[in-house]
Amino acid sequence: MIEFQPGNLRVPKWTRPVFMVAAGTTDYRKRYPQKKLEELCMMAFRMLLEENDLKMDPLEVKGLINFACYGEFADHFQDQLLCEAKVHDYLGLDLLPNLGIKTGGATGGSTLLTGAMAIASGMADCALVLGWERMDEVQTWTGNYYIASAACKDFETRLARNYASYYAPMARRFQEMYHVDERVRAAIAVKNRGYAVCSPYAQQAGRHTVDEVLSGEIVSDPLRFLECCAMSVGSAATLLCSEELAFKLTDKPARVYAAGGSHTLRTGDRRPMRIPLLPNETEEDYRELYKEMEKQDGRWPGFESFGATRFAAYMAYRMAGVKNPIEDLDLVETHDAFTISDLQTYGDVGLTLYGKEQDYVTSGECYLINPHTGKQGKCPANLSGGLLGTMHAVGATGIFQAGEVFWQLQGKYDKFHGDPKLWERYGKKKPDDWQSLQVKNPRRGLAISHAGVGSHVVCSILEKA
Amino acid sequence: MADKVQLKTRPSQITAVDDVWLLHFPRFGEEGTHYHTYGMLTPYFRGLGEGRLMATRCVNPRCPISKGHGELWLPPRADCPDCHQPMVWEQIKDPSGYIYAYTHVERGGTGLEIECPYYQVDVKIAGVCTIIKGYLLDRKPIKIGDKVRAGFRTGADATHTCLDIYWELV
16 A cells, blocks of 8 residues: 555554573585585574573473474475474474474574564464575576575566575665765675674675676676675574573673564556655755655665655664664674665665665765774674575574574674684584674664565564563 | 577466466476466556557545545556455557666576566556556666556467566667
């Protein structure tokens, strides 16, 4: 719809608060023939139960679980329907109920949202949220076709069969509308792939330069190879609990708020509408932007922005009492499947105003250490390495992001990234130039889980309890 | 490399059931063929093969958005999302517009029927509330704002898919 009625903008009110107490993950690889899918899920599940300093034995914790939510993006990558039942059985959770959740690239976030709703409603006191993807049974270009079936089959899929080509027109339009220097996009790839160097889970970490990104092979103009995420295999998990149970399990739980939004599958079908304002914005803030749009035949959200992200943030901020994102959030994980989606998201979630996204990135506030001031950035982004540097095993992605934010809030970045034994577990050596990416005393973090060209988005806020 | 983009596909087979087209996707030979219906959008695809661009419009005076005078939809929809009433078909004569966004596709996924490289273009047409995605026949450099007109693959050349409409620089 392009005009909301009062009922459409009701802010979710959960019956009781929801807490995260543990997270787990595998490492991520483009190809992972060493393990079957359910074996990877077991790796993430064991880490969740055994390595989060919970106050009960792992099997006691398992005995508290009464509901499971599983995220998987695409059945056709593995040719396996009901993979949820195989995983559930393999983890030894029969006969408990489970639900399979599917919302494209936002599957992980939607799975987390579903688990949170189970706790919030009283359906469960302890819910496992686990996701996975196995994209290595087919060659990359066939995988690209599979993913492009998330474009419209009747009107779009035949026009590329390569998902980057549905993102690239948005990059082109955004770039021209807001006069973006492509070096800013490239800097995002350099930053996130650079942070991935410090992650033992990362699939394509690397210290690159802006020039290297820009001189790389073009995937779909203007997006270069290093600006795009890759096919990925792995699994991630989190454990959600009621308040009472959360504090029995840990002294450091994180409170969870989550909300979603959705928009058309076809970018071009997004008709113009007014920008739903975040608590820190006024109509006046966008008077010039609307005028500028008129000049350039632009529209909101059009090709430049994600209405679903804005809607999810609109709701989640009101649930969590976030009044001014740049002041109230201490870190963020964006869905940087492409450099352009990272850039676009900063306006959608209100870390800056729409139209100022480029200035926000160049301000350095999205870095752990702001290169201009040498001090911590106001809201470091994708310290996990993001999708560009670390992983996009799609059904796991939103869960992995939330888990990384959770560990940051617990002050456990070093524990989960710096232990040489952890690197050895995945057959890697901890790099000599490893450095801690722990944010100093973070209170609140945000994770954006995002599908398609913006068809589904879940915005999750984690807050130190 | 030819100046104009070619397709490397054969026409998809169609089965007609009443007025509706079923498009054949032979994924695993004849027995493993998917029969994908165009449903109430069949007039659009039939129109392309006959050189006509058909769109839909809401004419319901009680529709809160169109108020009976809606803009055209392209891709078309049988039903209006704002009032849920059936829309009406209308031909866009001599369709033309301008490039609203684009990308240069260097390489497509498995099964791509368009010869790379080519421009995938999002075309804004006056009077249409949506922006339709297509492909450009020309291979010379383009920019946002360039004017284009539609061409069609008709008769024996028709593929019975969205590839039957293409765009050319004016």
